[in-house]
Amino acid sequence: MVKELNPSIRVLMGPGPSDVHPRVLKAMAKPLIGHLDPQFIQIMDEVKEMARQLFQTENQITSVISATGSAGMETCFVNLLEPGDEALVCVSGVFGNRMCDIVERCGAKLIRVDAPWGTPVDPAKVKEALEKSNPKIVAIVHAETSTGVLQPLEEISKMVHDAGALFLVDAVTSLGGTPVKVDTWGIDAIYSGSQKCISAPPGLSPVSFSPKALEVMDSRKTKVQSWYLDMSMIRNYWAGAKRAYHHTGPISMIYSIHEALRIVLEEGLEKRFERHLRNHQILRDGLESMGFEFLVAPDYRLPMLNAIKIPAGFDDAIIRGRLLNEYNIEIGAGLGEFAGKVWRIGLMGESSSLNHINMLLSALRQIMG
Numbered sequence: 001m002v003k004e005l006n007p008s009i010r011v012l013m014g015p016g017p018s019d020v021h022p023r024v025l026k027a028m029a030k031p032l033i034g035h036l037d038p039q040f041i042q043i044m045d046e047v048k049e050m051a052r053q054l055f056q057t058e059n060q061i062t063s064v065i066s067a068t069g070s071a072g073m074e075t076c077f078v079n080l081l082e083p084g085d086e087a088l089v090c091v092s093g094v095f096g097n098r099m100c101d102i103v104e105r106c107g108a109k110l111i112r113v114d115a116p117w118g119t120p121v122d123p124a125k126v127k128e129a130l131e132k133s134n135p136k137i138v139a140i141v142h143a144e145t146s147t148g149v150l151q152p153l154e155e156i157s158k159m160v161h162d163a164g165a166l167f168l169v170d171a172v173t174s175l176g177g178t179p180v181k182v183d184t185w186g187i188d189a190i191y192s193g194s195q196k197c198i199s200a201p202p203g204l205s206p207v208s209f210s211p212k213a214l215e216v217m218d219s220r221k222t223k224v225q226s227w228y229l230d231m232s233m234i235r236n237y238w239a240g241a242k243r244a245y246h247h248t249g250p251i252s253m254i255y256s257i258h259e260a261l262r263i264v265l266e267e268g269l270e271k272r273f274e275r276h277l278r279n280h281q282i283l284r285d286g287l288e289s290m291g292f293e294f295l296v297a298p299d300y301r302l303p304m305l306n307a308i309k310i311p312a313g314f315d316d317a318i319i320r321g322r323l324l325n326e327y328n329i330e331i332g333a334g335l336g337e338f339a340g341k342v343w344r345i346g347l348m349g350e351s352s353s354l355n356h357i358n359m360l361l362s363a364l365r366q367i368m369g
């Protein structure tokens with residue numbers, strides 16, 4: 001007989017998932033109702049409205065994809081690109097590379113603007129690339145979780161619109177932890193993930209599309225290559241009272257994001273962003289006093305994801321293993337070229353707290369001396 005599940009109570013300080021508030025777990029245990037039940041339609045409407053507030057947008061088409069952040073990424077590309085289109089992707093880490101892979105799978109022509117990992121993409125390079133190409137969309141990652149870089153967006157957004165392209169942004173790690181101003185910054189397509197600064201379990205991806213992006217979708221000549229992620233159907237599914245069945249909504253997951261978004265808005269966006277910044281500074285001071293160095297220059301550091309260099313003479317896997325097994329603390333390993341060289345410490349949503357910081361700093365002091 002397989003034993004009942006008994007996972008350890010971890011302190012989640014990696015690149016996501018983050019810790020979840022007990023209210024969110026309680027919401028997931030509420031009774032199931034049918035996904036076409038009028039009560040569930042109201043819950044979906046409330047989720048849409050709260051997601052709009054978080055994205056700081058009036059976009060009518062703001063909803064939640066029933067799958068993780070990568071599905072949000074794929075939704076944006078497959079709905080906006082058709083075979084033969086050009087797409088310019090800014091790459092400074094793992095998730096920019098993932099965007100490139102999706103662009104090619106759409107049959108579109110890929111143009112890359114690369115930046116060294118650990119630095120933001122230089123707007124001058126984007127400008128140069130735009131002068132030599134005619135992309136339908138320009139895509140960029142706002143918070144590159146693989147490196148800890150916060151990418152400034154406004155200057156690039158202006159160039160993209162001057163070039164007549166759509167601006168597509170990955171806000172998986174930034175949304176809920178630092179300002180993401182969809183309307184003010186002229187973002188046409190954006191996606192996020194439930195498990196980072198929103199602090200719900202992984203499995204959902206909030207998305208939003210500008211009226212201009214909708215026009216592009218509505219004038220497609222070819223069918224969207226993915227049935228499941230086709231926004232022309234998902235839009236109707238999330239359309240309110242007149243909704244049409246598309247797939248069976250993940251009821252308990254929608255309960256979870258409903259409660260998590262209520263918590264975000266109860267705290268208030270500005271206060272939440274300040275908390276993330278303040279806790280990042282406290283962690284930074286503690287780590288620097290122990291001799292750690294940050295990977296990213298101060299102006300471009302993410303408040304919710306701290307990438308630090310592993311000091312010479314310390315073994316990455318052994319220390320992370322001890323943190324997990326002896327202290328129940330999870331931090332993230334380096335990815336790609338930073339594997340074995342960098343740790344990624346998340347302070348996302350519920351995990352952005354003084355308690356988390358103090359637990360990690362004292363555990364590191366005990367392990368590393």
Ligand SMILES: Cc1ncc(COP(=O)(O)O)c(C=O)c1O
Pocket residue numbers: 015016068069070071073095141143144145146170172173193202203
């Ligand atoms: C910046 C960024 N984009 C996309 C993703 C993919 O999201 P998911 O793992 O939820 O599919 C992640 C996940 O860590 C991410 O950090």
